[in-house]
Amino acid sequence: METALHQRIQLAGQQLAAVLGAVETERIAGEVEVFRLTVAGREELPIFITQADSQLLCICYVWTERDVQPARRLELLEAMLDLNVAIPLSSFGRIGDKYLLYGALACDAGTDDLVQDLLALSDNAIDALEAMAEYLN
Amino acid sequence: MSVFSKILTALRGSAREIGESVVDNNATRIYEQEIHESKAAIAKAKQDLTLVMAQEKAAQREIERLDKEVARYEEHALAALDKTEEKLAEDVAAHIAELETERAAQIKAQAEFAGHIVNLKGLIRTAETRIREHERELAVAKTTESVYRATASISTSMGSSASKLGNARESLDRIKQRHTQMADRMAAAEELDAEFGNKALEKRLADAGIGDTGARKDEVLARLKARRAGNAEAATDEAQAAPADKAAGEQ
Numbered sequence: 001m002e003t004a005l006h007q008r009i010q011l012a013g014q015q016l017a018a019v020l021g022a023v024e025t026e027r028i029a030g031e032v033e034v035f036r037l038t039v040a041g042r043e044e045l046p047i048f049i050t051q052a053d054s055q056l057l058c059i060c061y062v063w064t065e066r067d068v069q070p071a072r073r074l075e076l077l078e079a080m081l082d083l084n085v086a087i088p089l090s091s092f093g094r095i096g097d098k099y100l101l102y103g104a105l106a107c108d109a110g111t112d113d114l115v116q117d118l119l120a121l122s123d124n125a126i127d128a129l130e131a132m133a134e135y136l137n
Numbered sequence: 138m139s140v141f142s143k144i145l146t147a148l149r150g151s152a153r154e155i156g157e158s159v160v161d162n163n164a165t166r167i168y169e170q171e172i173h174e175s176k177a178a179i180a181k182a183k184q185d186l187t188l189v190m191a192q193e194k195a196a197q198r199e200i201e202r203l204d205k206e207v208a209r210y211e212e213h214a215l216a217a218l219d220k221t222e223e224k225l226a227e228d229v230a231a232h233i234a235e236l237e238t239e240r241a242a243q244i245k246a247q248a249e250f251a252g253h254i255v256n257l258k259g260l261i262r263t264a265e266t267r268i269r270e271h272e273r274e275l276a277v278a279k280t281t282e283s284v285y286r287a288t289a290s291i292s293t294s295m296g297s298s299a300s301k302l303g304n305a306r307e308s309l310d311r312i313k314q315r316h317t318q319m320a321d322r323m324a325a326a327e328e329l330d331a332e333f334g335n336k337a338l339e340k341r342l343a344d345a346g347i348g349d350t351g352a353r354k355d356e357v358l359a360r361l362k363a364r365r366a367g368n369a370e371a372a373t374d375e376a377q378a379a380p381a382d383k384a385a386g387e388q
Contacts, residue, residue: 130313
């Protein structure tokens with residue numbers, strides 16, 4: 001059975017497709033409700049959407065601890081911190097050994113808000129990866 | 138300790154595995170229980186508060202009534218004294234004394250109620266603050282937990298899917314490569330269009346002097362030349378001389 005969140009995400013995916021090209025949305029298996037949104041041409045940077053307590057989180061994993069050049073790690077972290085405020089709608093974060101960009105929305109955020117956040121997140125992820133590539137292996 | 142400090146401590150606690158619980162489930166339950174109890178306490182305190190406030194108002198009204206009674210009996214006592222009804226005045230004075238005793242009791246009660254109201258309001262505020270803190274703490278803890286659990290699911294799903302989080306640089310290179318390919322393809326499509334598509338047809342039409350571009354330039358030039366030649370002829374007629382032919386020839 002499709003949940004309300006699933007329907008909202010599918011709708012957002014359709015709207016996003018008008019801008020970014022083919023977008024695929026699917027629910028992934030697991031104890032928590034998580035959706036994967038894959039943009040054609042950006043398959044390496046899928047966006048995951050999950051509801052965490054009182055907010056909707058849109059997460060895009062960008063690199064892992066393994067990718068970071070140990071000698072330049074501090075520079076990378078500082079660059080992320082410096083950049084964080086300027087990034088439109090998304091912020092850097094880390095879960096375990098995975099670095100990510102994420103956008104947080106209120107649970108009752110509308111589809112338009114979701115689309116806006118997802119679009120920004122997808123663009124930001126590519127941009128961030130490009131900007132931080134010099135610190136990565 | 139701030140909520141965020143607690144979460145950081147929990148996250149750094151031990152070399153935790155993704156999917157492992159970040160927040161002590163027992164602590165979460167205790168918090169939820171505390172929130173529940175605090176809310177019940179607030180509901181009770183609010184009920185008490187309305188009751189005490191009503192009592193305080195009643196005491197106030199009673200004091201006002203007694204004030205009036207005392208004033209009224211004082212008038213009577215004075216009237217009795219005026220009529221030298223000493224015994225009557227004495228009885229009235231006794232009644233006034235009773236009323237004053239009652240009023241003193243009511244004033245004391247009113248002060249107690251007022252104090253009680255302040256206490257209850259303080260209690261409610263404290264409980265509400267505690268609930269807000271607990272709820273915030275719980276929200277942060279639950280979000281952390283939820284995010285870690287979601288990441289566990291995502292990691293598992295990535296293990297088998299094409300979107301496995303590979304080397305970041307390679308990912309970037311692949312995305313860029315695809316973008317370049319896309320741009321190349323679009324450029325190629327434009328070229329093809331120029332060769333075989335509408336543009337090619339339009340170009341051939343223009344070459345043949347059909348349509349509004351193409352031979353336009355030649356037409357304009359020919360028109361200008363003709364005008365120039367016409368002017369020259371007129372000049373020749375007037376001057377009866379040859380240089381106009383030379384000028385036309387020079388064009």
